[in-house]
Amino acid sequence: GYLSGVLLFVVSVWTDNTSLQVPLAIFYALFFLFGLSGNLLALWVFLRVHPKKNSVCIFLINLALADVLLVICLPFRVVYHSNNDRWVLPPLLCTMVGIIFYMYISIVLLGFISVDRYLKFQRSSCRRVFLHSRWSVLFCGVIWAVAFVCGICFTVLNTEHGESQQCFQYKNLYKSKWKAYFNFAIVGMFWLVYGALVISYGRIGMNLLTASKEKPDFPNAAKYNKTAWKSFFVLFLFTICFVPYHSWISVLDKTNEVVLLLSAFNSCLDPVMYFLGLNSSSDTPQELPNITSHLRNTEISAKCATYLCQPGNPVYARSLHCG
Secondary structure (H helix, E strand, O other): OHHHHHHHHHHHHHHOHHHHHHHHHHHHHHHHHHHHHHHHHHHHHHHHHOOOOOHHHHHHHHHHHHHHHHHHHHHHHHHHHHOOOOOOOOHHHHHHHHHHHOOOHHHHHHHHHHHHHHHHHHOOOOHHHHHOHHHHHHHHHHHHHHHHHHHHHHHHHOOOOOOOOOOOOOOOOOOOHHHHHHHHHHHHHHHHHHHHHHHHHHHHHHHHHHHHHHOOOOOOHHHHHHHHHHHHHHHHHHHHHHHHHHHOOOOOHHHHHHHHHHHHHHHHHHHHHHHHHHHHHHHHHHHHHHHHHHHHHHHHHHHHHHHHOOOOOOOOOOOOOOO
């Protein structure tokens, strides 16, 4: 009856890709403006204003470069969706834009940043590798090199340079098994990186919150609490932007476009995470690893003082610290 008619109408609207053309063009245009300006500002701050080039700063510079490369591709999507989802440029350019758009450099770098901060926080023996900026430069160089090689392979091996006017639509990969296997590997890599972020930022945040709650009068307790919520916020933004795309099996093109839009939105949010990460990294590495040991020493000192100040203790009369 009436309900089935409403459901059929909703399904027809949802499966009609033309209903998303204008919103997608508008959102990608906004992402281009805000993403480009925000990331260029971040690069200027990192290269000209912020003098300290530690490991986190090196990762953030490369993260901003990756985001600038991505947002430069957004005008192609704006033109594509404004032209009724018709690609009128050379097919090879479509392939190149698609490769850059789906690059995972930002995701991998965010994973390295989380591990870097966690190792410094825990004072792990591996932290020496991450403390030196030359190792961060090496890691970033390897990431860019692997991405470049993968992009070249996709461009050379791609056999879909036909006369099709579609460019960014979701494609079934039944006839391209190597692409399907590669996509599975990429998705698996994403979940490994996401697990690293959850463990790193989750443990950092929980340890800081626990320390600040157990010792509210502890010096810098408010700063530790603030840094903890910064860690949770970075994890929240990463989850919102990337988890939906890697969780959905996009049966409908519209579903794929919506979750992919969230991934592109990350290029606008990354500058926020840059400055949160930069400020947090300046707060945490030197001071935060000492929280647990300092609290433990404080508790031990309090127990010793209680024992010494007991009236039955032989040193009670000689103690100068008893009230």
